[in-house]
Amino acid sequence: MFRRRESVPFSFVADADRFRSNVTPPPRERTSVSQLAGRSLIGLTVAAGLVGSLILGLPALSPAQSASHSQQTEAAHGR
DSSP states (O other), rough: OOOOOOOTTTHHHOOOOOOOOOOOOOOOOOOOOOHHHHHHHHHHHHHHHHHHHHHHHHHHSSOOOOHHHHHHHHHHHOO
Protein backbone atom coordinates (compact mmCIF):
# COMPACT_ATOMS: atom_id res chain seq x y z
CA MET A 1 0.00 0.00 0.00
CA PHE A 2 1.27 3.42 -0.91
CA ARG A 3 1.82 5.64 2.12
CA ARG A 4 2.23 9.36 1.70
CA ARG A 5 4.64 10.99 4.09
CA GLU A 6 4.27 14.64 4.83
CA SER A 7 6.33 16.68 7.17
CA VAL A 8 4.23 18.00 10.01
CA PRO A 9 5.26 21.41 11.32
CA PHE A 10 5.64 20.83 15.04
CA SER A 11 7.32 24.16 15.52
CA PHE A 12 3.98 25.76 16.48
CA VAL A 13 3.86 23.50 19.56
CA ALA A 14 7.22 24.76 20.75
CA ASP A 15 6.24 28.35 19.99
CA ALA A 16 3.01 28.07 21.98
CA ASP A 17 4.89 28.27 25.28
CA ARG A 18 6.53 31.57 24.48
CA PHE A 19 3.71 33.16 22.52
CA ARG A 20 2.88 36.67 23.60
CA SER A 21 -0.13 38.55 22.39
CA ASN A 22 0.30 42.01 20.98
CA VAL A 23 -3.11 43.03 22.31
CA THR A 24 -2.89 44.69 25.70
CA PRO A 25 -5.85 44.40 28.07
CA PRO A 26 -7.58 47.60 29.08
CA PRO A 27 -6.30 49.22 32.27
CA ARG A 28 -8.12 48.35 35.48
CA GLU A 29 -10.42 50.95 36.88
CA ARG A 30 -9.37 52.46 40.17
CA THR A 31 -11.74 51.82 43.02
CA SER A 32 -13.39 54.93 44.34
CA VAL A 33 -13.43 55.94 47.98
CA SER A 34 -17.10 55.00 48.31
CA GLN A 35 -16.48 51.53 46.88
CA LEU A 36 -13.55 51.02 49.22
CA ALA A 37 -15.61 52.20 52.21
CA GLY A 38 -18.51 49.94 51.21
CA ARG A 39 -16.28 46.89 50.91
CA SER A 40 -14.66 47.55 54.26
CA LEU A 41 -18.06 48.07 55.92
CA ILE A 42 -19.32 44.79 54.50
CA GLY A 43 -16.21 43.03 55.77
CA LEU A 44 -16.56 44.58 59.20
CA THR A 45 -20.24 43.63 59.33
CA VAL A 46 -19.46 40.00 58.50
CA ALA A 47 -16.64 39.89 61.04
CA ALA A 48 -18.82 41.48 63.73
CA GLY A 49 -21.59 38.97 63.00
CA LEU A 50 -19.20 36.06 63.40
CA VAL A 51 -17.76 37.44 66.64
CA GLY A 52 -21.25 38.20 67.97
CA SER A 53 -22.53 34.73 67.19
CA LEU A 54 -19.48 33.27 68.89
CA ILE A 55 -20.00 35.42 71.99
CA LEU A 56 -23.71 34.63 72.17
CA GLY A 57 -23.21 30.95 71.39
CA LEU A 58 -20.47 30.18 73.90
CA PRO A 59 -22.74 30.17 76.96
CA ALA A 60 -25.02 27.68 75.22
CA LEU A 61 -22.08 25.41 74.44
CA SER A 62 -20.51 25.50 77.89
CA PRO A 63 -21.61 22.86 80.40
CA ALA A 64 -24.29 24.36 82.60
CA GLN A 65 -23.10 23.51 86.10
CA SER A 66 -25.33 25.95 87.94
CA ALA A 67 -28.49 24.70 86.19
CA SER A 68 -27.73 21.03 86.86
CA HIS A 69 -26.83 21.84 90.47
CA SER A 70 -30.12 23.66 91.03
CA GLN A 71 -32.05 20.76 89.50
CA GLN A 72 -30.34 18.32 91.84
CA THR A 73 -31.13 20.43 94.90
CA GLU A 74 -34.77 20.78 93.86
CA ALA A 75 -35.03 17.02 93.44
CA ALA A 76 -33.53 16.48 96.88
CA HIS A 77 -35.95 18.95 98.50
CA GLY A 78 -38.93 17.43 96.74
CA ARG A 79 -38.56 14.06 98.54
